[in-house]
Amino acid sequence: MELPLQIIVKKLSDLGERKAIRLISNILSRGDEAVGIGDDCAALDFGEEYLLISTDMISKKTHVPEIMTPWQIGWFVVAINLSDIAAKGGKPLGLVLSLGLPGDTSDSFLEELTRGANVCATTYDTSIIGGDTKENPSVTICGTVFGTVKKDEFMSRKGTKPGDIVAITGTLGKAGAGYYAIQSNIENDEILKGLLEPKPRINEGITLAREKVVSSCMDISDGLSSSLYQLQELNNVGFEIEKEKIPLSRMLLKLAREDENLDVYKYCLHFGGDYELLLTIPPSEFEKMQRSVEKTGSHLTNIGQVTKGNEVCIIDGSVKKILPNEGYEHFR
Amino acid sequence: MELPLQIIVKKLSDLGERKAIRLISNILSRGDEAVGIGDDCAALDFGEEYLLISTDMISKKTHVPEIMTPWQIGWFVVAINLSDIAAKGGKPLGLVLSLGLPGDTSDSFLEELTRGANVCATTYDTSIIGGDTKENPSVTICGTVFGTVKKDEFMSRKGTKPGDIVAITGTLGKAGAGYYAIQSNIENDEILKGLLEPKPRINEGITLAREKVVSSCMDISDGLSSSLYQLQELNNVGFEIEKEKIPLSRMLLKLAREDENLDVYKYCLHFGGDYELLLTIPPSEFEKMQRSVEKTGSHLTNIGQVTKGNEVCIIDGSVKKILPNEGYEHFR
Numbered sequence: 320m321e322l323p324l325q326i327i328v329k330k331l332s333d334l335g336e337r338k339a340i341r342l343i344s345n346i347l348s349r350g351d352e353a354v355g356i357g358d359d360c361a362a363l364d365f366g367e368e369y370l371l372i373s374t375d376m377i378s379k380k381t382h383v384p385e386i387m388t389p390w391q392i393g394w395f396v397v398a399i400n401l402s403d404i405a406a407k408g409g410k411p412l413g414l415v416l417s418l419g420l421p422g423d424t425s426d427s428f429l430e431e432l433t434r435g436a437n438v439c440a441t442t443y444d445t446s447i448i449g450g451d452t453k454e455n456p457s458v459t460i461c462g463t464v465f466g467t468v469k470k471d472e473f474m475s476r477k478g479t480k481p482g483d484i485v486a487i488t489g490t491l492g493k494a495g496a497g498y499y500a501i502q503s504n505i506e507n508d509e510i511l512k513g514l515l516e517p518k519p520r521i522n523e524g525i526t527l528a529r530e531k532v533v534s535s536c537m538d539i540s541d542g543l544s545s546s547l548y549q550l551q552e553l554n555n556v557g558f559e560i561e562k563e564k565i566p567l568s569r570m571l572l573k574l575a576r577e578d579e580n581l582d583v584y585k586y587c588l589h590f591g592g593d594y595e596l597l598l599t600i601p602p603s604e605f606e607k608m609q610r611s612v613e614k615t616g617s618h619l620t621n622i623g624q625v626t627k628g629n630e631v632c633i634i635d636g637s638v639k640k641i642l643p644n645e646g647y648e649h650f651r
Numbered sequence: 652m653e654l655p656l657q658i659i660v661k662k663l664s665d666l667g668e669r670k671a672i673r674l675i676s677n678i679l680s681r682g683d684e685a686v687g688i689g690d691d692c693a694a695l696d697f698g699e700e701y702l703l704i705s706t707d708m709i710s711k712k713t714h715v716p717e718i719m720t721p722w723q724i725g726w727f728v729v730a731i732n733l734s735d736i737a738a739k740g741g742k743p744l745g746l747v748l749s750l751g752l753p754g755d756t757s758d759s760f761l762e763e764l765t766r767g768a769n770v771c772a773t774t775y776d777t778s779i780i781g782g783d784t785k786e787n788p789s790v791t792i793c794g795t796v797f798g799t800v801k802k803d804e805f806m807s808r809k810g811t812k813p814g815d816i817v818a819i820t821g822t823l824g825k826a827g828a829g830y831y832a833i834q835s836n837i838e839n840d841e842i843l844k845g846l847l848e849p850k851p852r853i854n855e856g857i858t859l860a861r862e863k864v865v866s867s868c869m870d871i872s873d874g875l876s877s878s879l880y881q882l883q884e885l886n887n888v889g890f891e892i893e894k895e896k897i898p899l900s901r902m903l904l905k906l907a908r909e910d911e912n913l914d915v916y917k918y919c920l921h922f923g924g925d926y927e928l929l930l931t932i933p934p935s936e937f938e939k940m941q942r943s944v945e946k947t948g949s950h951l952t953n954i955g956q957v958t959k960g961n962e963v964c965i966i967d968g969s970v971k972k973i974l975p976n977e978g979y980e981h982f983r
Contacts, residue, residue: 330754330755330756330757330758331752331753331754331755331756331757331758331761331784331786332754332755334758336784336785339758339761339784340782340784342758342761342762342765343750343761343765343782343784346762346765346766346769347765347769347778347779348769348772348773348778360781361745361747361780361781363744363745363780370702370744370797372745372747372780372781372795372797373747373781373783374747374748374749374781374782374783374793374795375749375783375785376749376750376751376783376785376787376791376793377785378751378785378786378787378788378791380787380788381785381786381787381788382785382786412695412702413693413695413704415693415704415705415706415795416706417706417707417708417793417795418675418708419708419710419791419793420663421663422662422663422664423662423663423664424662424663425662425663426662426663426666426671426674429663429671429674429675430674430678433674433675433678433679434678437678437679437680440680441680446679446680447679448693448695448704449692449693449704449705449706450672450675450706451705451706451707451708452663452668452671452672452675453668453707453708453709453710453713453714454663454710454713454714455708455710455712455713455789455791456710456712456713456788456789457787457788457789459708459710459751459787459791459793461706461708461749461751461791461793461795463704463706463747463749463793463795465702465704465797
């Protein structure tokens with residue numbers, strides 16, 4: 320009797336997004352000049368500056384809540400691309416958009432999407448300078464953003480040091496509040512905007528980078544716990560986050576007052592979509608940086624510290640626990 | 652009795668790709684520094700150079716023949732992006748890829764696709780420096796390429812002048828021969844490669860640009876007739892193309908010898924996918940340019956001339972006819 324040949328083929332749903340990216344990264348022959356894959360942006364040597372490039376694709380079926388308007392889809396794809404430039408301290412130069420659309424897409428859908436994308440770009444003092452439309456079975460939008468940053472101002476994901484303060488811009492839970500509102504059929508545009516119209520932290524990123532004291536930085540696209548684990552793995556450090564210090568979204572707190580079962584920290588620790596900046600910084604520099612960020616109209620909050628070892632912990636009152644890694648990952 | 656409100660909403664399948672791009676272009680607030688939408692690439696002012704950026708998306712369902720391997724899909728998406736840089740005379744700096752993949756995609760599909768993309772990039776002395784993988788209901792790959800060109804060497808689509816010679820690099824009908832072979836179940840890898848592994852004309856583009864005498868240039872992604880009509884509309888000129896001068900693909904001629912019903916000119920005039928460069932050039936400069944291009948191992952052929960007026964004509968022996976605009980357009 321012949322045994323059937325067992326061919327073990329892994330699927331992306333087994334691998335997960337980050338292993339898939341590692342697989343790709345191992346195959347590619349990178350040019351010497353590229354800072355490369357694994358950071359939020361690719362960075363190319365351009366004299367005294369880096370040219371930053373990042374690309375992000377969204378699909379209506381897998382990333383876009385039913386309630387999202389075409390205008391908001393346009394805003395969203397530009398915002399999440401700009402957020403990658405913000406995380407490196409860069410100034411955006413422009414974006415190009417590729418629109419994959421079914422043949423029966425209406426011209427008003429295309430118009431509104433373009434308007435939303437354009438408003439987001441101009442809000443952050445940049446513009447959409449090119450693009451492409453192609454037929455696609457499902458609405459798929461790919462944005463690519465490019466920007467520049469002075470080499471000595473570039474904020475890498477690498478460089479986190481034990482003893483550094485862990486800080487975040489703005490508040491967490493805005494996207495979670497929007498998600499909760501959709502699930503609970505709560506109609507409140509201001510709450511929904513937290514999820515559907517995220518604000519890339521371009522000005523905050525530029526302000527932080529200018530001081531040249533940030534040891535590492537990334538944007539919190541997939542949730543705080545996921546982001547901390549990514550920095551932990553890359554830098555071989557640990558974290559102690561103080562739960563009470565995490566700045567919470569006003570909207571999420573409002574919803575929690577009306578529903579005692581709403582778990583605020585689930586949305587702040589493990590829910591993606593807030594696009595705030597997560598950074599580490601020597602303690603002696605923190606207060607000066609905080610004042611600088613406040614001048615942009617935003618906030619910078621100390622939420623804990625970098626530790627030796629490899630544990631990502633959360634301190635809740637007098638109890639210290641391991642923070643589980645439960646953020647969003649594609650294909651999982 | 653109330654009459655139903657008639658809301659007239661156009662679909663992209665009515666508009667077609669080029670009107671859709673015009674609709675987008677009218678909405679966008681462009682920065683002053685952008686050469687902008689409508690050319691093959693966006694071009695940003697960067698001191699003595701332009702930074703060129705172009706983006707192209709393909710979807711497995713709408714653009715990829717069933718027979719295409721994952722390696723070839725990877726090659727293809729990089730090649731068509733590089734072709735846009737070639738058309739402007741640019742040198743590529745790098746590419747980023749966004750891969751939209753269903754959760755059940757195998758890791759070997761991802762590996763092979765990445766290998767094909769990497770080989771194409773390194774063949775043209777550049778590299779893939781970043782990317783993104785996201786879940787998508789159907790395989791969708793978006794590439795964005797960036798490069799540089801000296802400002803005085805930039806080859807625009809605008810600038811075609813009556814009296815100029817119309818020239819193309821290489822031969823036409825390679826992609827058509829591949830398509831015909833698939834339709835006719837002819838297994839011949841060399842013929843299929845003409846369609847599935849197009850060669851971007853990077854070296855030819857750089858060589859042409861260096862001489863600073865090309866009055867306009869574009870790549871023939873959607874077929875010769877379609878490309879001529881695009882230049883005609885943009886430059887308000889006419890064309891007279893001499894049918895007998897068009898350099899034909901050796902593979903297409905071989906197939907035509909075996910099938911007397913094969914219409915060679917259908918594939919050379921109205922079939923996309925050859926990615927040769929179409930350019931216009933003053934007659935006094937043509938021979939020198941031809942010699943320069945031959946040094947790259949390629950060819951430059953005079954196929955006709957630019958005329959006053961707005962007609963795109965083809966001369967077949969002693970008969971002059973209007974050349975119909977039958978190239979490929981998305982959503983049509």
